[in-house]
Amino acid sequence: MCPIFRALLGVLAVTSVTFFVLGGGLSQVATSVHRAGVATYTGATWFVASVTKRDLARSYESASTTYERVSDTNTEPFAKRKKNVRILIVPGHEPFSGGAEFGGIYEREWTYAIGESLREILSMNPRYEVMLARTDTAWHPALLSYFTDEAADIEAFREAHKEEMDALVRDGSIPPDLHEVHHGTASTDAALHLYGINKWAGEQNIDIALHLHLNDYADRKSTRAGEHAGFSIYVPLGAYSNGEASKDIADAIAARLSAYHATSTLAQEASGVVESRPLIATGAYNTADHASVLIEYGYIYEPQFHAPELRDLVAAEYAYQTYLGLQDFFGDSVSGTYGSVAFPYDWQGAIGKERGVPVYALQAALHHLGFYPPKNVSFTDCPITGVIGPCTKNALSAYQQARSLSVSGVLDGATAEALQNEFGVRL
16 A cells, blocks of 8 residues: 555544546547437537436445455456446556656556556545556556457447448537637547447446546747646537536536646636537547546646656645545545645755755645735746745745744744644644
8 A cells, every 4th residue: 555545544534434547648539429329419418428427426325335355357347237437547558658757757667656546546535447558557457358369350340430420410419619728639549449448438338538638739949848837627518418527527627626726727627627529538429428537737848747756746746636636526525634745744844945845735734824926926927846946935925934943944943843733743
């Protein structure tokens, strides 16, 4: 178990139970159509709902609250009889290829790190059955064999949905594609795998798919950090069969992420949650019956992704906030934490540190207390990165002044003691 989550277990509690997976990586094809049929077209309502928030809430409420051994064989990764909410975590891209890259950092490696942390924490809740679609080296055996054995059926599945969608566009039942944020085009194999995941998920009665990614954009110079930063979450259009439930989940996760992270500065992503027609992961051609969201946790060149000493913490932080969002969606919110795994911290041990976990924890704590970013400065300009700079020094000065401490903008012994008292830390 990740040490961060081991430490977290002592303070987590869930209200109704005892708390015992493309932007550089986005894949582009077209849209979707649901096999249950097209609903009467009124305004933007195109398809019969395949999953609703109410459906998912009922599944969660009726789920088993005791841990049971779940099958995890090559062909049967879930129990034969469905008793719990089934969540599939899909780290973006193939194990060895694809995705954004910058400065020796690979999106596909980061998404697996976040995915493994998310799998770990979701598995602590007995109401969930959780599967991670791949490791850092291979697809889950059940999916790998499915991609191979069912390749022809997957392609037929895609073509049937595409033909139906094209027909609906031609006869005017559905408008043509709307303006979309540009996304990278999936390779043939990657597209097959994503459509295969959608088909397999329907057969396995998956309730929610979480596709994890880092972002990038096409015209960025490969050796330079780009101009955009922040997170965004992509969902299918609300008129699609899985649109409403997906949007509700995305809104809940976005609310948790936005507590410690800025939303994307790309204009089309500024709302935090973006509806999209062409993404395979969220159900292109309506190939997903389950709720599906695609989370871009940030841009590949952002500083928090480039400090090796921060990797475990940042992966756990994003995973934890995703988990909190799901719990909020199900009305089973987690109490007794600050919405972050970065603090409370040994503030005395942070004295003199210029970067790394101590600084990340300091920035997160100051943000929780309302001092970071400094007054009149945006979160976009002063993100939580784990690196000391003017933002942190100004925030510390404001905190010191508010607590009647010597104002230096530097973490000294008296300031560390004050922070420990703020969070009830006794070391």
